[in-house]
Amino acid sequence: MSAVAYEVDGETAVLTVNYPPVNALSAAVRTGLGEALERAGADSAVKAVVILGAGKTFIAGADITEFGTDKSKVKPSIHDLQTVLEGFPKLTVAAIHGTALGGGLEVALTCHARVALASAKVGLPEVNLGILPGAGGTQRLPRLTGVEVGIDLVTSGKHVPAPKALELGIVDAIVDDVRSGGIAFAREALASGKTFVPVIERNEKITGIDPSVFAEARKNVGKKARGKIAPMVIIDCIEAACTRPAKEALAFESEKFQELYASDQRAALMHYFFAERQARKIPGIPADVKAKPITSCAIIGAGTMGGGIAMSFANAGIPVTLLDLNQEALDRGIGVIRKNYGISVSRGSISQDKMDKALSLITPTTDYADLAQCDIVIEAALERMDVKKEIFARLDALMKPGAILATNTSYLSIDEIASATRRPGDVVGCHFFSPANVMKLLENVRSAVTSAETIVTVMEMGKTIGKVPVLAGSTEGFIGNRMLQYYTGEAEFLLEQGATPEQIDRVATKFGMAMGPMSMRDLAGMDMAVVSRKGRAASIPEGERLSPIVERLVEAGRFGQKTNKGFYRYEGRDKLSDPETMEIIEGVSRDFGITRREFTDEEVEARLFAPLVNEGAKEIEDGTAIRAGDIDVAWVNGYGFPVHRGGPMYWGEQYGLDKIYQMALEAEKRNGPRWGPCKLLERLAKEGKGWDAA
Ligand code: 3H9
Numbered sequence: 004m005s006a007v008a009y010e011v012d013g014e015t016a017v018l019t020v021n022y023p024p025v026n027a028l029s030a031a032v033r034t035g036l037g038e039a040l041e042r043a044g045a046d047s048a049v050k051a052v053v054i055l056g057a058g059k060t061f062i063a064g065a066d067i068t069e070f071g072t073d074k075s076k077v078k079p080s081i082h083d084l085q086t087v088l089e090g091f092p093k094l095t096v097a098a099i100h101g102t103a104l105g106g107g108l109e110v111a112l113t114c115h116a117r118v119a120l121a122s123a124k125v126g127l128p129e130v131n132l133g134i135l136p137g138a139g140g141t142q143r144l145p146r147l148t149g150v151e152v153g154i155d156l157v158t159s160g161k162h163v164p165a166p167k168a169l170e171l172g173i174v175d176a177i178v179d180d181v182r183s184g185g186i187a188f189a190r191e192a193l194a195s196g197k198t199f200v201p202v203i204e205r206n207e208k209i210t211g212i213d214p215s216v217f218a219e220a221r222k223n224v225g226k227k228a229r230g231k232i233a234p235m236v237i238i239d240c241i242e243a244a245c246t247r248p249a250k251e252a253l254a255f256e257s258e259k260f261q262e263l264y265a266s267d268q269r270a271a272l273m274h275y276f277f278a279e280r281q282a283r284k285i286p287g288i289p290a291d292v293k294a295k296p297i298t299s300c301a302i303i304g305a306g307t308m309g310g311g312i313a314m315s316f317a318n319a320g321i322p323v324t325l326l327d328l329n330q331e332a333l334d335r336g337i338g339v340i341r342k343n344y345g346i347s348v349s350r351g352s353i354s355q356d357k358m359d360k361a362l363s364l365i366t367p368t369t370d371y372a373d374l375a376q377c378d379i380v381i382e383a384a385l386e387r388m389d390v391k392k393e394i395f396a397r398l399d400a401l402m403k404p405g406a407i408l409a410t411n412t413s414y415l416s417i418d419e420i421a422s423a424t425r426r427p428g429d430v431v432g433c434h435f436f437s438p439a440n441v442m443k444l445l446e447n448v449r450s451a452v453t454s455a456e457t458i459v460t461v462m463e464m465g466k467t468i469g470k471v472p473v474l475a476g477s478t479e480g481f482i483g484n485r486m487l488q489y490y491t492g493e494a495e496f497l498l499e500q501g502a503t504p505e506q507i508d509r510v511a512t513k514f515g516m517a518m519g520p521m522s523m524r525d526l527a528g529m530d531m532a533v534v535s536r537k538g539r540a541a542s543i544p545e546g547e548r549l550s551p552i553v554e555r556l557v558e559a560g561r562f563g564q565k566t567n568k569g570f571y572r573y574e575g576r577d578k579l580s581d582p583e584t585m586e587i588i589e590g591v592s593r594d595f596g597i598t599r600r601e602f603t604d605e606e607v608e609a610r611l612f613a614p615l616v617n618e619g620a621k622e623i624e625d626g627t628a629i630r631a632g633d634i635d636v637a638w639v640n641g642y643g644f645p646v647h648r649g650g651p652m653y654w655g656e657q658y659g660l661d662k663i664y665q666m667a668l669e670a671e672k673r674n675g676p677r678w679g680p681c682k683l684l685e686r687l688a689k690e691g692k693g694w695d696a697a
Pocket residue numbers: 024025027063064065066067068081102104105106107109128129132135136137138140260277280281
């Protein structure tokens with residue numbers, strides 16, 4: 004059966020792409036479209052062609068599972084199809100529902116017109132895969148939207164809702180039904196004799212553009228790109244659209260597409276794309292186990308974390324009951340939520356209407372009884388086992404049967420918390436990251452007895468509320484925080500041995516981290532680190548130590564940004580080096596008899612990131628992480644790890660697991676037994692294999 008169904012309705016041929024899951028432009032779809040267009044062209048009774056998608060979406064892009072395979076070479080290519088469409092002697096209309104993305108939108112842009120359901124979205128998200136829309140996207144989209152909007156859309160990969168796309172000229176009409184709406188649009192156009200200039204020939208919006216537009220765009224996009232190359236190359240292509248003849252600029256785009264396609268960043272970003280989707284698949288859970296519906300949510304604790312979690316649910320349209328112990332704490336919490344929404348409204352990222360709607364979904368209460376009928380309760384109270392156990396015993400007595408009892412703990416044992424209830428299968432960790440309304444990671448944590456249904460439900464729920472869910476096992480610190488201590492720990496040992504805070508932060512941000520480890524400590528507050536390190540002291544084996552630099556900074560009143568001094572000194576928004584910090588660090592070096600020396604940036608980079616990979620390997624070995632890709636997804640979304648490096652485990656594999664193994668042996672000698680390699684890393688290093696063989 005063809006991947007493209009062909010039917011004729013009156014004078015219109017309807018071409019329905021039917022290639023689940025997302026109607027990607029696979030070899031089968033391209034072949035089907037090529038044949039169908041030939042048929043429509045040859046049929047004298049056909050005056051117009053409507054192209055639409057079956058199932059939940061229009062065409063979501065080139066088929067990325069076929070990239071680099073022989074199938075990607077099967078003719079017609081996307082470009083061949085576009086040439087046919089752009090010169091097609093009969094009217095062609097793309098009728099869009101779901102999403103028209105990447106190559107899907109690019110094909111639509113070579114049709115004479117585009118109509119869409121109001122719920123549809125369009126966009127060119129190739130940048131997220133480290134490539135650019137190489138089927139004319141950088142050339143045609145700005146011809147409709149104008150250059151500045153075009154640069155914004157293509158460098159960000161944003162999905163544009165259809166009503167906005169109509170305003171921007173990307174689509175020509177909003178319809179109620181793709182099939183009948185598309186046919187009606189074609190009929191009316193034919194009846195009125197309306198003609199459509201091919202998008203590639205519309206030059207009004209790309210003519211006479213001041214070169215400063217591109218200079219400004221390079222400056223702004225460069226700041227956000229954090230080392231990604233594709234966004235800058237996209238600007239080059241859009242500039243070419245404005246300065247060169249169309250044919251030449253299209254050829255330039257193709258050449259740049261090939262260059263990006265061959266890049267390491269493309270490989271890393273595609274690894275990440277599939278890792279994020281794979282992370283939702285949990286081995287061993289039978290396919291017939293379905294998620295329970297989550298139509299209401301209760302949150303215990305209206306502090307920063309509880310408030311952020313409440314916003315995440317309200318944003319997804321799910322009613323939230325927010326509990327705190329007294330009215331004052333509750334009022335404060337609601338006040339912060341209101342303020343956060345207000346900031347978003349003033350920045351224009353949400354409408355006042357959306358803010359009002361979200362706020363109306365959050366019901367504050369001080370009465371536990373109000374939580375009883377909710378589908379899930381998420382506890383975000385004090386991070387103390389005795390407090391958590393007391394709350395869970397209470398929830399066990401209170402919540403309706405089948406409700407999910409979740410805790411937002413960041414390191415406590417889910418098994419122990421669950422033991423305070425008579426329904427441990429319903430108990431799970433839902434670890435959000437601060438600020439919870441912004442950060443994408445949801446680290447769901449299962450105990451040994453969390454039920455399959457509970458796991459499936461919280462994974463599905465994560466997606467519903469716009470998070471990226473990953474499943475972890477309940478070892479201390481789970482996937483992310485368990486690794487973090489080795490990253491920050493090694494950064495502090497590097498300071499003792501001769502590196503400076505400035506060098507370490509510079510290397511980390513150049514690598515692409517959102518923030519360097521020293522600046523991160525200053526932001527989070529060093530006093531918090533001291534408390535959490537005291538809490539973890541019991542897990543540090545005999546003969547092993549943590550660097551006391553953080554404690555000494557706190558003793559000197561250097562708590563971080565909140566006291567205007569930590570690793571750095573802060574004057575207003577300026578972050579300055581401070582000789583006093585270096586005196587403290589050098590004092591620690593002296594006390595431990597360490598001779599300070601210079602480090603190259605390469606050494607610092609390897610020393611910072613290798614311990615992450617080593618601990619990640621241990622997590623795979625002991626089952627805390629299901630697979631290496633899950634760790635990558637956690638670190639990209641929860642810890643600011645640069646997505647164009649694919650995540651720490653992917654980075655480690657590229658760097659060489661044999662080298663990571665050797666570095667772990669050295670770290671063990673330097674820092675103690677917990678830093679040594681595990682059996683899994685040893686085996687992979689010796690066999691020269693990657694994580695696939697784990
Ligand atoms: C491109 O077009 C290059 C051009 O410029 C041409 C140059 C010459 N291909 O995300 P989901 C799979 S580059 C193949 O969970 P959702 C996905 O792996 C492309 N497969 O669903 C998953 O498989 P599985 C530009 C694809 O409803 C399943 O579909 N386009 C593709 O949350 C469901 O995916 C993009 O970058 C694909 N293009 O979201 C769009 N896309 O079930 C990328 C998805 O086995 N895709 N799959 O795990 C998306 O953004 C989302 O998938 C979409 C649906 C919004 C479409």
